[in-house]
Amino acid sequence: MKKLIPLVFLLCFILNLQAQNPEIDKLNQQIENSARSNPDSAKVYMFRLLKYSSKLHDTVIGKTYSNIGIQYNRLAVPDSAEFYMKKALEYTEEYPLQHGKMYLNLAINYRFGSRYQESLEALENAMQFYKQAKNKEGEGLVYGEMASNYNYMMNSEKALNYLQKAITILTEVGNKRELYIVKQKLANLYYNNGDYTFAKDIYEEVLPFFKKNIGANYYYTLLSYADCLIKLEENYRAAEEALKEVEKGLREMNNMEYVWLSVSNLAQVYEATGRTQQAQEAFQKAYEGSFQLNSPRFMEISARYIEFLNTQKQYSQALSVIDRVKATAKTTRLKMNADNEIDFLKQAVATYTQKGMVENSLQSFERMDFLKDSLNAAINKAKALELQEAFQNGIQREKNIVLKKNNELLVENNNKKDNILILSILIFILILGIGFVLFKSNRNKLKLQQELVSSLEISKKALEEKNTLESELRLVRERSLANKEKELVKVSLEMSDLQNRLMELLDHRENPDSSQVLAKKIKDILGQNNYWKYFKGKFVEVHPAFALKLSEMFPNLSDNDIAFCCMLKLQLSTKEIASLMGISNDQVDSKTATLRRKIGMGDDILGFEKLIDHLE
Template sequence: MKNSIYLFLFLCIFTDLQAQNPEIDRLNKKIESHVRNPDSTKFYLFQLLKFSSELHDTIIGKSYSTIGIQYNKLAVPDSAEFYMEKALDYTEDYPLQHAKMYLNLAINYRIGSQYQESLQASENAIEQFKKAGNQEGVGRAYGEMASNYNYMKNSEKALEYLKKAIAILKKSGSERELSIVRQKLANLYYNNSNFTFARDIYEEILPVFAKEKGTNYYVTLLSYADCLLQLEENYKEAEEALKEAENAFKEMNQKEYMWIAVSNLAQVYVAMGKSQQAQEAFQRAYDGMYQISSPRSLETSVRYLDFLNSKKQYSKAQKVIERVKASTNSTRMKMNADNEIDFLKQAVFTYGQNGMVEKSLQAFERLDFLKDSLNTALNHAKSLELQEAYQNDLQRERNLVLKKNNELLIENNNKKDNILLLGFLSFILLLAIGLVLYRTNRNKLKLQQELVASLENSKKVLEEKNTLEGELRLERERVLENKEKELVQVSMEMSNLQNQIIELIENRDNLESSTVLAEKLKNLLGQNNYWKYFKGKFIEVHPVFALQLAEMFPNLSENDVAFCCMLKLQLSEKEIAALMGISTDQVEVKKTTLRRKIGMGDDILGFEKLIDHLE
């Protein structure tokens, strides 16, 4: 959840402005009176900057940073970043103000999902806060780092920095700043689906934020309402909270937050069974997000698609899909992996219901690819985290060594009568350090050589493995082909044998004397279900064909799937008729019926391509 301190920042910035002339004084009052309107605030700030020659550098820096905050409210992160970075140039000689500018920049980076840049800006802020001796600022920066790790789904690090922030802010006695960090803790519980704990914390901090009723209060209302929705506790209270937030964001012209509130309100209406109101709210939020080109429009679109598919409005869902695909050509609207996976799940279903089999297959394949890629990325991230932990431990050990060395040097400097001894000890210490460095570099070189040798061996093993896998794949294909031939041959022989026996029974010469024998033969034939034998053998050859078909077209019966199995083997109509005990005309009718069931109508080539494509 975005952490905004806009109202508080305005008060801090403009209470210390000197009224060098009446016009500056007038502009300061205008800025304070329009604090809830980003466009007006931005306009008066630019007017104020025309008097830069009469303003202190810190005031100019704060003004630029505040302009960046207004662009942030208007969902224009690029412009926000430009002005916030410009603010840094004017506060470089003033550590406390410089730290605040870095912290604002860190918040902007996080809102734009630039998490590494946000973490770096937060570390820069901590360095400046420490230089200024401001522990409360350090606590706020730790809280911002926790927000980044929360968005990056690294709960352990998020909790680690939240504990640091809470410990510092408790000592400072700032109720508001402590509430902001506790809000981040609630967000952590919320993101980990612990809605009960999150709800309890939100209820504790909302009265604190209600004293100002700024952005933080209404943003917290959004999360609180969603907790109520997830817990299925009080839909009416959730509805009222979201309406209050929507009206407030509309008044403050914070459109992105406003449409988030409307989208959440639509979900509440779905839970309450108010389908018409839900669809109207979804449509408003969906259109509104696209009008402001918000990156979060993708989340709203996925929610809307899920609703339309559940209401069988597949044509409208198709239009939403095309609009999403067109919009993601923009860098600003680019999907991340999680959003695209959610989107593709809905697209596969919509395409399938609209009979767009080829597009459904393409979306299905892209979905599988993304899931595999995401798993690989997560494994890589864990590896990097382990490396970082190792490096931190190593650096900690080095710092301890350096600390002890410094203490030794200080102690020796205090002994004036042992200057000669101090020089000798220093020489020995330097010699020892050189020896350690020499041995370390020698060991490092040795390890590098061993690593190169290990990589070469691994490469050789991998090549051998790939060659073996290729041979195994060819062997499997050959065995599969032989099994298919064997299956068809055995099945046809059994079917022909059955037909010959029936033909002998029907053409027997002595009807009376062979009646008993004919009945016994028919009973014997009835006890052998050759179709079940065929089906069992087919699954051995193509184990996933039937499962894929049933997953894509859940309306197919078991008999329909069985019929597709025979088509997969490219049996003739006469062979299929013999196996199923029906006429060739009935086989053709069944093909037509099956194509209609999966939405392909008269598209014979498309149907054959589908059967051939599935494994």
Template sequence: MKKTILIALFFCLFMASHSQTPEIEKLNQQIENNFRTNPDSTKIYLIRLLRYSSKLHDTVVGKTYSNIGIQYNKLAVPDSAEFYMKKALEYTEEYPLSHARMYINLAINYRIGSRYDESLEAAENAIIWYKKADNKEGVGIAYGEMASNYNYMMDSSKALKYLKKAIAILTEVGNKRDLYIVKQKLANLYYNNADYAFARDLYEEILPVFAKNKGTNYYVTLLSYADCLIKLEENYKAAEEALKEVESGFRAMNHKEYMWIGVGNLAQVYRATGKTQKAQEAFQNAYEGLYQLDSPRFMELSVKYLDFLNSQKQYANALNVIDRVKATAKSSRLKMNADNEIAFLKQAVSTYSQEGMVENSLQSFERMDFLNDSLNTVINQEKSMELQEAYQNDLQREKNLVLTKNNELLVENNSTKDKMLMLSIASFMLILIIGFFLFRSNRNKLNLQRELVASLENSQKVLKEKNTLESELHLEQERTLANKEKELVQVSLEMSDVQNRILDLIENRENPESSELFVTKLTELLGQNNYWKYFKGKFVEVHPIFASQLSQMFPTLSDSEVAFCCMLKLQLSTQEIASLMGISPDQVESKKTNLRRKIGMEDNILAFEKLIDHLE
């Protein structure tokens, strides 16, 4: 079979080479000269080559369409890339090996555009056609592409599964070039799982091999390697040099998306090394560049840029970035996933708080809570789906066993078809055996269904018990918190009352002259017991993050104003606060008014009370 395919391909290439005109040869040379460095020119030459499609073999026409798609991919125009790559499939369907390669190119295009389900489907089609062509090497390459998709989808277990398959096949066939590419994907897997040291070591092993032919793989690997160095915070100088080479390389290739990603990472290096002005310029250029390209990486870069702007107190610029991100998030291509949106909202809350935009800040807090709850729901749904898939796999396995045995019986029956009597006996036996296996299959299926129902009932019971325990625990925590708050208020007020009563006795004492020394010592003793500090210390035990959240949202508040908010959090009355602080009720109301004015809620008492109650 392999010899037949090789002879056919050789014949096609021989005929194609002898039918080429000087114009075709010239275009092929121009395409070869510009393919790596100038996608705009290459695209034009490839389109011109299609004018001679009647003189070219179908596989050559298909490859030409696919190459046009690759150039559009470099230019960050994924829709056009998809159109030409699908066009390529129309010309290669009768040639399994070429058809499989066209599917691989389409899968890569989908993956770059974050269309992972479609990319996986294209890779699976490639495997089907590689197997038709009896090309084991291609199957290994396709497994590697599937692993890349699962890598981007953060499904490490499936990514590792397909990487192992790819490495085994490529090692067996001795394809060192693609083996290193798969090792690069393995390094990406470790990178995605935050094992940056191991990923760095793998990148260092791969880079010298890719450096022999400085193409896209080399610069993409160098980009990931530099990011590992940034994450490890161990060698910013090497990271800066690598990223400058990445920017230069992709700029020469006119691969704009990866170029701006490199610039964005370079901005992080500048920020970490104190080169603030350079970091500002690099962030701004990468931010604008990815926005113009309508790149899916725009959202991720925007979060990093927002973090930088907030750290530099450039809140006006940060608000502009927030507005643009919200506007572009409506696009299906730029829509944020839950993790990106949570990171974005954290930065937005910081910006809104500094600008006194309390309502916007509260809305962002509520959206973050909703997203966190949604993520927990999705995790529970995924666990349920895993149970269903496990049951379906077991059921299908049982069916396959029955079918396999039925096939064996049919083969045996065919071998004795020349003897009518034996055929009748064999047919009768076959019916009995089939009936037996069908009966056993149905019985096993029924047992499996019963086991599944029992398992699901048990899971529901466990889940119900867990929910009950969690509810009881939550109620107990609320009761404990309420008791602690009550104890805190009661003890603090009692201690404050004792202090006030002692001061009253001192003020109204008889014989002031004879008791002066006693009064002095008693006053010093009272001064050494700061009941206000005792109150603050106990309050932190009950609400450990309230004060830090409040200070983060309103950094201009003094310690005494934050402490005053702590008493408001406990919903103490004006009289109780006055007693605890040793001031009059009018002074307490005055403090509330001044506090609302300072945080921009002077006339909005309800919003102020909602803010104090919302914070933990």
């Protein structure tokens, strides 16, 4: 009760101070009226309010600076937003609850700018101050924001874990509004994992609640809900109505980043319903608008636009979009995550293929493989960090128990002065005990270190032996593959030679008339039993990835085309290929020319040969 008295006096002082200045009341009202719909005006009023800093409490000044940062964020000026949010921290250092809120706002700003690691660090600071203030609701909000970061980082497992923590805490404290926001984040998680039906159901649950007090959350949720309808292809009309409502509402709030995202989604609806011209116009607006805004959604919107241009066979226009996206690749803010870049590269490969730009196609393909490998590595690293974090939390819990006991001793010391002597004796005994424990601990630690050194030496020797064995196995494998390729070529040539010799014997037989029926049967058998099946099985042993990569790069190639490329890979002659496939020499030449046209290389014979030779 005694601790509450200074807080009550402080609150009364602030209210009394502000009540004595009608200009401050007027500015507060103007800020409240313009904060949602007009960020520019709200910002001006906030700066005017700061002119009365001498009459405002530090927490009010800090909150005002943070709110200015929020308005800059809505105006897509992240650097200014960060500056004012950091300035807010200077005024709230002595107030844990307000300090935690300032760090939470800063973390959200970092997330909007795709700076996920910095956002997580700011959230750790926010969590520390919320716990210091014993504010469970704040802890729930931090867990929800952590989940959003991991959701954008495509770490679904960790995102779900933090969402569950947030839901548990917010349910306990009874904060219905924030609970619905966390449920919205849960729907976003299912959306990112492709479970559009379940995501749609959760969006339908939370939308009526957000509609009671329409703001940014309502429009964001409605935008995601419309996207689910598009993905499920079940109700384009409802999706279009929702997206038009989102575009109108966000324009009024001057939230242009999400305006362009909604226009991009609207373009998808137009395309799906056969309104091609409207779709192209909408895609172009969203693409240009997000670029001018330096939006993190620029690459996502560009990938959709390129896909549309490819379907319309506007490959030159698609190339110009690709070039602009590549020119902005160094700007971290212009892409949300690796999945956006993978989607973009898929569409770029399709464009390059149609334009016959094989080198560009190969480079994009290799970049896609690298990003996929990086994502897998990041997931593994995240799991390792999670184990480490669990271990550290266990240690921290033990430390907290010790600290709690020490605090209880100190409280008892303050309340019972008569027991100072006894408490001193207890502390002395405790120090002796700790000294004894430390002595034994150091002795055991030294013994463990010695054992560890011995174990490391053994591990080093085992690792060296393992590396030697792996080198030998690699050499054996390389020799085996070389021998298999030689064997494959040799057997193929032998089969081809045998088939040719049989045909020569038939062509030069002594009595053609009498053995004409028999000759026809032998030719039919030779024509039906080409050796492609045997050849294919052996070829996969030598070059296991060749056929798969070729089909991924050029989906329009048939199995017969892939087989033909495999024989070209072994540098077989026209005559040998004709024998193996049971066709004539002229047909081999014709098929080679057709194949070049299919992959967009036309008369570029050298380029075609280079592609076949270098692809593994």
